Amino acid sequence: MATKTAAARRAKARQEFNSYFADCPSRKLLDRISDKWVALILSSLGEADGPMRFSQLHRHIAGVSQKMLTQTLRNLEGDGLVTRTVTPTVPVTVHYALTPLGESLLEVIKPLKAWADTHIEQIEAARAAS
Amino acid sequence: MATKTAAARRAKARQEFNSYFADCPSRKLLDRISDKWVALILSSLGEADGPMRFSQLHRHIAGVSQKMLTQTLRNLEGDGLVTRTVTPTVPVTVHYALTPLGESLLEVIKPLKAWADTHIEQIEAARAAS
DNA sequence: GGTGCCTACTTACCAACAGTGACTAATGCC
DNA sequence: GGCATTAGTCACTGTTGGTAAGTAGGCACC
Secondary structure (H helix, E strand, O other): OOOOOHHHHHHHHHHHHHHHHHHOHHHHHHHHHOOOOHHHHHHHHHHOOOOEEHHHHHHHHOOOOHHHHHHHHHHHHHOOOEEEEEEOOOOOEEEEEEOHHHHHHHHHHHHHHHHHHHHHHHHHHHHHHO | OOOOOHHHHHHHHHHHHHHHHHHOHHHHHHHHHOOOOHHHHHHHHHHOOOOEEHHHHHHHHOOOOHHHHHHHHHHHHHOOOEEEEEEOOOOOEEEEEEOHHHHHHHHHHHHHHHHHHHHHHHHHHHHHHO
C-alpha cells in the first residue's frame, strides 16, 4: 500500500504494453526468426541445392543438439518454411527442403550473413578496444 | 570400452566440429545479432532521429526487462554498435545512440522486419493449417 | 541366431540464462 | 521530511537449451 503510485502506474503501463505487444504479430515473428538456430538451418538448406537429410543438417551445423534441431525443424515446418518428407527405407530417411516462403526468408537472411562476414573485423576491434 | 566405435567416432567428430565452430567468428556474430532484443533495440534507436534515453527505450520496447535491456545495451556498446553517454544531471541521464556501424547493421535488419510484416499472414495461415 | 548398428528421433535430467520485483544513489517538489 | 525520479543492481525463480541415454525395427556380420 505504500508504493501505490509509481509502481502501480508502471505495472499498469506494462500491462497495456504487453497487450499491445500480443496484438503485434510481427514482433512474435521477429522473435521466431531470431531464434538461435533458424538462420543457420535456413542457410544450410539454402546452400545445398536440394533437400537435406536430418543427419546432414546435424553434421553441417555443427553445434546444434539433436533435440534443438528436431524442435526447430518442427517449428519451421509448422510455420510453412520447410517441408518434411519421410521415406520408409531400410533405416528411415527424412528429407527437409525449403518452401518458397522459406526461400523468400532466406533471401532476406543472406544479407545479414554477408554483413556479419564483412563487419566481423570491426566488431572484434571494438570488442578489443572496450 | 563397450561403446568405443560409433559413440567415440561421434564424440571425436563433434570435437572437431566445435573447434571449427570456434574458428568461425561470423557464426558467433550471427548469434549475437539474432539475440532476442538486439533487433528491437536497434530498430528503436533507428526509428528515433536522435539518441534515446534508457527509460525511453524501456517504454518503447515494451516487453524487455531492465536487466536484459542493460545487458544487451552493454553488449552492443562493447561491440561498437551503440554509444552510451552519461550526463550527470539531477537524476543521472544516459543517452544511447547508434554508431555508423550500428546504422549499417540496421540497414540490413530493416528488410528482415519488412519481411516479417509482409509475410506474417502466410505464416499464420501455415500455423493454422498444420 | 544373437549381438550390435543404422537413422531419426524422444525423454530425463541438469545447468545456464532470462524475467520479476525489490532495492539503491542523489536530488527536486510539495 | 517524505515521496518521486533515473538508471541501474541484486536475489530469487522459472523457462529454456544442452547432454546423454533410450527407442524403433530391420540388416550385416560372426
